[in-house]
Amino acid sequence: MTDYRNFVAGAFQPASDLVPVLDPSNGEVIARVPAASALEAIAAVENAAAAQKTWKALPAIARGDALRRFAAAIEARAGQIGAALALESGKSLADATAEAIYGVELMRYHAEWARRIEGEVIQSDNPGETLLLKREPIGVVACLIPFNFPVYTLVRKIAPALIAGNAVVVRPSNSTPASAFEIAEAALDADLPAGLVNILTMSHDVAATLCTQPSVGMITLTGSLQAGRVVLEYCKANIAKPSLELGGKTPVIVEPDADIDAVAAQLVAAKTNHCGQVCTAPERVYVHTSIHDALLERLRTGFAARTFGDRASDPTRMGPLETKSAQANVHAMVRHAVEQGARIEAGGVLPEGVGNYYPPTLLSNCRQEMDVVAEEVFGPVLAVLSYDSVEEALALANDHQFGLSSVLFTNNYSTVMRFADTIEAGELYVNRFPADPYQGFHAGWKRSGLGGDDGKHGMLEFTQTRLVVLKH
Numbered sequence: 380m381t382d383y384r385n386f387v388a389g390a391f392q393p394a395s396d397l398v399p400v401l402d403p404s405n406g407e408v409i410a411r412v413p414a415a416s417a418l419e420a421i422a423a424v425e426n427a428a429a430a431q432k433t434w435k436a437l438p439a440i441a442r443g444d445a446l447r448r449f450a451a452a453i454e455a456r457a458g459q460i461g462a463a464l465a466l467e468s469g470k471s472l473a474d475a476t477a478e479a480i481y482g483v484e485l486m487r488y489h490a491e492w493a494r495r496i497e498g499e500v501i502q503s504d505n506p507g508e509t510l511l512l513k514r515e516p517i518g519v520v521a522c523l524i525p526f527n528f529p530v531y532t533l534v535r536k537i538a539p540a541l542i543a544g545n546a547v548v549v550r551p552s553n554s555t556p557a558s559a560f561e562i563a564e565a566a567l568d569a570d571l572p573a574g575l576v577n578i579l580t581m582s583h584d585v586a587a588t589l590c591t592q593p594s595v596g597m598i599t600l601t602g603s604l605q606a607g608r609v610v611l612e613y614c615k616a617n618i619a620k621p622s623l624e625l626g627g628k629t630p631v632i633v634e635p636d637a638d639i640d641a642v643a644a645q646l647v648a649a650k651t652n653h654c655g656q657v658c659t660a661p662e663r664v665y666v667h668t669s670i671h672d673a674l675l676e677r678l679r680t681g682f683a684a685r686t687f688g689d690r691a692s693d694p695t696r697m698g699p700l701e702t703k704s705a706q707a708n709v710h711a712m713v714r715h716a717v718e719q720g721a722r723i724e725a726g727g728v729l730p731e732g733v734g735n736y737y738p739p740t741l742l743s744n745c746r747q748e749m750d751v752v753a754e755e756v757f758g759p760v761l762a763v764l765s766y767d768s769v770e771e772a773l774a775l776a777n778d779h780q781f782g783l784s785s786v787l788f789t790n791n792y793s794t795v796m797r798f799a800d801t802i803e804a805g806e807l808y809v810n811r812f813p814a815d816p817y818q819g820f821h822a823g824w825k826r827s828g829l830g831g832d833d834g835k836h837g838m839l840e841f842t843q844t845r846l847v848v849l850k851h
Contacts, residue, residue, distance in 0.1 A: 529559060
């Protein structure tokens with residue numbers, strides 16, 4: 380068991396109040412982390428604000444060099460980061476280490492923006508005058524990290540924030556904080572300016588203190604719809620800028636010309652990845668009536684064959700949900716779906732024994748108004764519905780509160796373009812499942828969020844503009 384310390388002002392701080400971190404596969408304590416006080420959170424913001432003034436004055440290329448050092452330090456520690464992540468998340472060691480390496484690639488990508496952050500020269504209506512639109516950093520960014528991909532999401536937020544000239548204060552999930560402190564070690568190795576990157580664990584009350592400090596100019600969150608509403612309340616205190624990735628309920632539309640064997644295999648893999656705890660995981664599948672029974676049969680076989688359990692002994696198994704409460708909530712949603720008329724084709728039984736496991740669960744005979752179709756499950760549960768026409772499939776896919784990602788399986792060019800023009804989601808994947816390319820733009824519609832991550836537009840989220848009207 381490892382005891383970690385909060386990382387503030389370029390050093391690990393002493394702590395007396397430590398809270399346990401549990402292994403979701405067996406409930407054992409694997410680490411202890413600090414519970415920061417309100418004063419410690421305020422000090423972190425103050426240190427970040429001081430560091431940011433010097434950091435923003437550096438040429439962007441110098442900031443890019445620092446990010447490359449940081450990326451190299453994370454890469455050198457990928458084994459330690461992956462080991463901590465595997466224990467706290469239930470991921471296999473290979474998957475956890477791969478997440479750290481993917482974070483390295485993402486940070487190097489954002490370092491490349493050093494020479495590409497651009498303003499604009501705009502024509503004036505007046506003679507002898509030029510309008511200059513400059514891109515400037517926001518200041519201090521509070522980064523609120525989820526439990527499901529805590530390494531990748533941490534890098535996803537801090538890398539564009541730093542290259543744009545901001546400083547960050549990071550609050551990891553209390554379920555998966557150990558990997559964040561391993562990244563803090565990498566920040567120390569990279570010799571980043573003291574106070575530029577601060578990482579602290581804390582209660583929800585202290586997080587509120589952190590996020591409402593006057594120096595916090597932006598709050599970025601990946602989390603639930605409920606958490607997003609809380610963050611919007613934080614933002615009201617100082618009119619801080621929000622960037623929110625919230626709930627998802629990815630619809631998958633399967634047309635008659637799709638390869639149903641390939642679709643079934645991909646659906647099983649995508650739905651059971653990290654026990655379904657993925658924002659863009661398929662949650663509702665709309666299958667054309669002509670192929671509904673055939674695809675359902677293949678899904679039933681695939682779900683029944685997918686084993687789950689301790690991934691330390693068998694990394695091919697599906698791992699656990701992060702908490703006992705998540706396990707209870709997923710099972711309650713399945714039971715309620717059955718009460719509403721759904722039929723269990725596979726899974727649906729609460730496992731006995733230790734660990735937060737839940738079997739891959741397939742539900743048929745589902746209807747649009749069922750809670751299991753209307754609400755995010757965030758577990759290994761897939762609801763299957765049928766449709767008769769492209770028009771009906773599109774209407775059903777769009778009839779939802781969330782609009783993060785969507786998937787379409789077809790080889791019909793006309794159908795692809797119709798969905799590309801009218802799907803009410805920030806992403807459409809055709810004949811594949813979501814993978815969030817970091818040069819794209821990951822942004823949700825409707826209640827799935829505000830702003831977005833990745834690519835040029837994700838980096839620009841961490842900037843603000845200044846218009847200079849130059850008379851000459």
